[in-house]
Amino acid sequence: MDPERLLLIVEDDAAFARTLGRSFERRGYGVVHAANLDAMEALLETHSPTHAVVDLKLSDNSSGLACVQLLHQHDPAMLIVVLTGFASINTAVEAIKLGASQY
Template sequence: MSGDDRRLLIVEDDASLARTLLRSFERRGYAITHAANPNELSALVEAGRQFDYAVIDLKLGTASGLTCVQSLHRAAPATLIVVLTGFASIATAVEAIKLGASYYLAKPANTDDIEDAFGKSQGDPDVPVEGRKSSIKTVEWEYIQTTLAECDFNISEAARRLGMHRRTLARKLDKRQIR
């Protein structure tokens, strides 16, 4: 595929990161379109815009990037979608793949990582299975992420379901952010 044929959609609410990704992928010959939220993505999909590749942030302000993965995959199943997140968990990775993402990357990830992920549209049965046990903190984090996904990332509702104060949940989420 020549550079002019590589149409990339970036769905990212952080203007600085979006600009960085945009510049980096443009230098590599991609034609870039940026959407900052699910509504902007919906407008692009409704207008019939087609993309070969997409990078979608998992957390878009108070919205979930999973809805973007789902709508883009429905509109264009051939688009290779990579979910990029600072809130990585097994639960959200599984949901992203089920909804149509090709790959899931935790931040920090650079352009090379993302471009490599585009080439990994098929599973690899030779990936080593690690026998390391999950720590209690990891299990807790994954349970919180599962609950958040079930609540469509509504922190107040997730805190209620988890039986903790909203501020406590917010502090736990802030501690684990990967930027």
């Protein structure tokens, strides 16, 4: 795993996370996956991702925005992209304010 290109995927849909992960692995990224905020926090204890893709709505009611905020606090230089099927101007603005690079 290239420590300079480690992608964290925070996504509750395991099949989508695997598909997305494979796409990034083909481009030379190492990939780790967390299904919710708690799993993400555990991964951050042992991994230092350089990039993150975060689902806005997670099935266990974890907030994707809480994930973004924690990731930005963990590493302000991390590139964070928020994915959602429930886009709104308000959540886009909030995600960017909390540290997301793209929404």
